[in-house]
Amino acid sequence: xxxxxxxxxxxxxxxxxxxxxxxxxxxxxxxxxxxxxxxxxxxxxxxxxxxxxxxxxxxxxxxxxxxxxxxxxxxxxxxxxxxxxxxxxxxxxxxxxxxxxxxxxxxxxxxxxxxxxxxxxxxxxxxxxxxxxxxxxxxxxxxxxxxxxxxxxxxxxxxxxxxxxxxxxxxxxxxxxxxxxxxxxxxxxxxxxxxxxxxxxxxxxxxxxxxxxxxxxxxxxxxxxxxxxxxxxxxxxxxxxxxxxxxxxxxxxxxxxxxxxxxxxxxxxxxxxxxxxxxxxxxxxxxxxxxxxxxxxxxxxxxxxxxxxxxxxxxxxxxxxxxxxxxxxxxxxxxxxxxxxxxxxxxxxxxxxxxxxxxxxxxxxxxxxxxxxxxxxxxxxxxxxxxxxxxxxxxxxxxxxxxxxxxxxxxxxxxxxxxxxxxxxxxxxxxxxxxxxxxxxxxxxxxxxxxxxxxxxxxxxxxxxxxxxxxxxxxxxxxxxxxxxxxxxxxxxxxxxxxxxxxxxxxxxxxxxxxxxxxxxxxxxxxxxxxxxxxxxxxxxxxxxxxxxxxxxxxxxxxxxxxxxxxxxxxxxxxxxxxxxxxxxxxxxxxxxxxxxxxxxxxxxxxxxxxxxxxxxxxxxxxxxxxxxxxxxxxxxxxxxxxxxxxxxxxxxxxxxxxxxxxxxxxxxxxxxxxxxxxxxxxxxxxxxxxxxxxxxxxxxxxxxxxxxxxxxxxxxxxxxxxxxxxxx
Ligand SMILES: C[S@@+](CC[C@H](N)C(=O)[O-])C[C@H]1O[C@@H](n2cnc3c(N)ncnc32)[C@H](O)[C@@H]1O
Numbered sequence: 040x041x042x043x044x045x046x047x048x049x050x051x052x053x054x055x056x057x058x059x060x061x062x063x064x065x066x067x068x069x070x071x072x073x074x075x076x077x078x079x080x081x082x083x084x085x086x087x088x089x090x091x092x093x094x095x096x097x098x099x100x101x102x103x104x105x106x107x108x109x110x111x112x113x114x115x116x117x118x119x120x121x122x123x124x125x126x127x128x129x130x131x132x133x134x135x136x137x138x139x140x141x142x143x144x145x146x147x148x149x150x151x152x153x154x155x156x157x158x159x160x161x162x163x164x165x166x167x168x169x170x171x172x173x174x175x176x177x178x179x180x181x182x183x184x185x186x187x188x189x190x191x192x193x194x195x196x197x198x199x200x201x202x203x204x205x206x207x208x209x210x211x212x213x214x215x216x217x218x219x220x221x222x223x224x225x226x227x228x229x230x231x232x233x234x235x236x237x238x239x240x241x242x243x244x245x246x247x248x249x250x251x252x253x254x255x256x257x258x259x260x261x262x263x264x265x266x267x268x269x270x271x272x273x274x275x276x277x278x279x280x281x282x283x284x285x286x287x288x289x290x291x292x293x294x295x296x297x298x299x300x301x302x303x304x305x306x307x308x309x310x311x312x313x314x315x316x317x318x319x320x321x322x323x324x325x326x327x328x329x330x331x332x333x334x335x336x337x338x339x340x341x342x343x344x345x346x347x348x349x350x351x352x353x354x355x356x357x358x359x360x361x362x363x364x365x366x367x368x369x370x371x372x373x374x375x376x377x378x379x380x381x382x383x384x385x386x387x388x389x390x391x392x393x394x395x396x397x398x399x400x401x402x403x404x405x406x407x408x409x410x411x412x413x414x415x416x417x418x419x420x421x422x423x424x425x426x427x428x429x430x431x432x433x434x435x436x437x438x439x440x441x442x443x444x445x446x447x448x449x450x451x452x453x454x455x456x457x458x459x460x461x462x463x464x465x466x467x468x469x470x471x472x473x474x475x476x477x478x479x480x481x482x483x484x485x486x487x488x489x490x491x492x493x494x495x496x497x498x499x500x501x502x503x504x505x506x507x508x509x510x511x512x513x514x515x516x517x518x519x520x521x522x523x524x525x526x527x528x529x530x531x532x533x534x535x536x537x538x539x540x541x542x543x544x545x546x547x548x549x550x551x552x553x554x555x556x557x558x559x560x561x562x563x564x565x566x567x568x569x570x571x572x573x574x575x576x577x578x579x580x581x582x583x584x585x586x587x588x589x590x591x592x593x594x595x596x597x598x599x600x601x602x603x604x605x606x607x608x609x610x611x612x613x614x615x616x617x618x619x620x621x622x623x624x625x626x627x628x629x630x631x632x633x634x635x636x637x638x639x640x641x642x643x644x645x646x647x648x649x650x651x652x653x654x655x656x657x658x659x660x661x662x663x664x665x666x667x668x669x670x671x672x673x674x675x676x677x678x679x680x681x682x683x684x685x686x687x688x689x690x691x692x693x694x695x696x697x698x699x700x701x702x703x704x705x706x707x708x709x710x711x712x713x714x715x716x717x718x719x720x721x722x723x724x725x726x727x728x729x730x731x732x733x734x735x736x737x738x739x740x741x742x743x744x745x746x747x748x749x750x751x752x753x754x755x756x757x758x759x760x761x762x763x764x765x766x767x768x
Pocket of ligand 1 (some may be wrong): 371373435485489
């Protein structure tokens with residue numbers, strides 16, 4: 040790039056200064072100065088000469104100024120004389136202005152008298168200097184002529200334009216300056232005693248808040264150098280500035296390079312332009328002596344390299360402070376908002392590694408076996424998002440009453456996970472929390488929850504057994520602030536949580552899903568076998584009054600315990616009943632059957648206080664279903680006008696909602712079982728109900744009318760849709 044000259048900085052008449060400028064300034068500058076001088080040369084010379092006759096005469100008289108003195112010296116003398124005179128006049132004017140005597144001509148004369156001695160001294164000094172240092176010696180012995188000034192100036196210009204002198208002098212000057220700086224660095228004459236406030240606010244704050252160890256680490260390099268040299272260093276910022284200056288100057292002279300080589304120790308610790316110390320500074324205040332750039336081997340981490348080069352320690356969250364850590368002492372680190380967020384506004388994306396379930400299991404077993412904090416989340420299509428090395432969102436803690444929610448979005452067709460503000464928004468200073476119930480994924484045993492919310496479920500995410508502790512205080516009524524998107528998942532294989540289904544309305548889907556995938560059953564107690572029921576001897580079947588209230592086989596009892604003697608007119612029915620009873624209570628080989636009653640867990644049917652036993656394998660579940668089906672079909676269900684048959688199966692555990700079959704001589708038999716196909720427990724239930732119903736009706740009719748099988752007339756109306764049979768009285 041071409042160098043553009045600055046405007047002339049010297050007065051046109053000051054050739055002495057011009058000569059000085061030759062050594063200092065680029066040639067073009069000097070040229071312009073000389074040009075100015077030459078343009079005004081005639082008048083200048085005339086002025087100079089006319090204003091300094093006395094001085095010239097005096098010098099001549101003293102013999103101190105030879106006649107053939109150099110033109111340059113002459114010119115310089117003249118110009119300096121003028122300059123001196125001007126300066127003195129200016130000073131006098133200033134003094135005069137100050138004292139009110141500025142207009143007194145006598146002052147000027149007095150001043151002239153005083154300046155003569157000074158002028159003589161200066162002339163002598165300048166002459167000596169010119170003889171020694173002037174680069175224009177060819178002109179020194181030329182005679183003084185006014186017209187020669189122009190020639191001299193022209194020659195001066197040509198000599199100044201010579202390419203060798205100016206750049207060399209510039210480089211030398213630059214080298215001098217750089218060398219001076221480098222020597223300061225080399226000798227360690229920087230000042231670390233600079234007060235903290237002069238380091239800049241950020242640095243000062245960081246240093247103040249930081250731990251002493253980290254503080255020492257931050258200043259490690261400079262301190263070490265300082266200690267080695269025994270001289271204090273300035274702040275690292277200044278030192279780095281010098282180094283960076285050194286790096287940037289590619290055109291530095293060999294002298295500077297030599298100096299740099301002499302600083303070989305420093306060049307090893309050459310600072311990169313990255314503000315590395317800032318990284319450390321950000322983690323100050325965390326109370327850990329941690330260099331996040333260091334790998335276990337001690338080498339500095341290379342950028343963009345993944346895999347085996349991962350640091351052994353995780354960087355701590357950048358935006359947390361002691362406040363968060365204090366308040367969530369039992370939850371580890373957390374995040375606190377430093378600004379407010381509108382309802383449903385995105386807060387931060389949840390990023391990390393996307394791995395397979397197998398890999399996540401491997402990591403849980405091997406890599407994270409000693410961890411207390413887990414960052415795994417079911418992401419998409421059974422892939423796991425491991426945020427152990429992910430965004431800062433991984434530090435968001437769980438709360439059963441959260442102010443955020445984690446949502447999965449498809450962005451450009453790709454799944455992304457992000458934390459959004461809840462329906463009430465977030466105030467600056469709030470701790471960010473969301474409900475891990477969304478799709479928390481760990482293979483570890485359940486972690487206790489310390490969120491402190493009123494409706495705390497007591498555990499993080501879903502309980503390992505797939506059951507959620509029912510909140511003591513219903514979330515109902517709290518309305519806002521609740522995570523409306525909370526999704527109930529189901530417990531999957533091996534105690535791990537599987538992806539949560541989209542929330543469904545109503546109960547059936549949830550029920551079916553749970554029954555199918557996570558049947559939790561517990562044998563309530565062994566059913567005490569009771570004596571087989573006897574045929575009914577109701578005096579007036581079909582009437583409720585015929586029920587024997589004293590009999591244990593009341594409508595509320597499961598079976599009729601009190602057999603009564605059969606009437607001869609009902610022999611067919613009795614034999615049938617006996618045979619049926621026999622079939623139900625004994626297997627084909629004649630061995631007595633064992634009957635069990637199961638009660639299903641409350642989460643399925645809302646029962647209370649039932650102990651659980653998990654049956655998670657599909658095989659066990661299907662075996663159980665089959666067994667239950669068989670059991671129901673073979674259960675003793677001697678149905679009379681006073682008999683109630685109550686069936687219980689894993690899916691029909693709740694007494695309130697389980698279908699009960701109450702057959703009365705002149706009543707209504709109703710079941711709410713819904714046919715869902717033979718594979719479902721509901722289908723089993725329906726099938727059982729139908730068979731029981733059929734059997735009951737047959738039994739009743741046989742007992743009352745002596746007719747086997749269903750009647751062919753309209754006395755019984757079957758309403759299939761409702762599974763309701765109305766028996767006409
Ligand atoms: C995604 S991390 C959250 C950040 C974590 N607190 C930390 O310091 O790195 C999840 C872990 O935090 C802890 N945690 C989060 N919320 C919690 C809570 N409400 N109660 C107890 N521990 C909690 C658990 O150890 C959990 O495994």
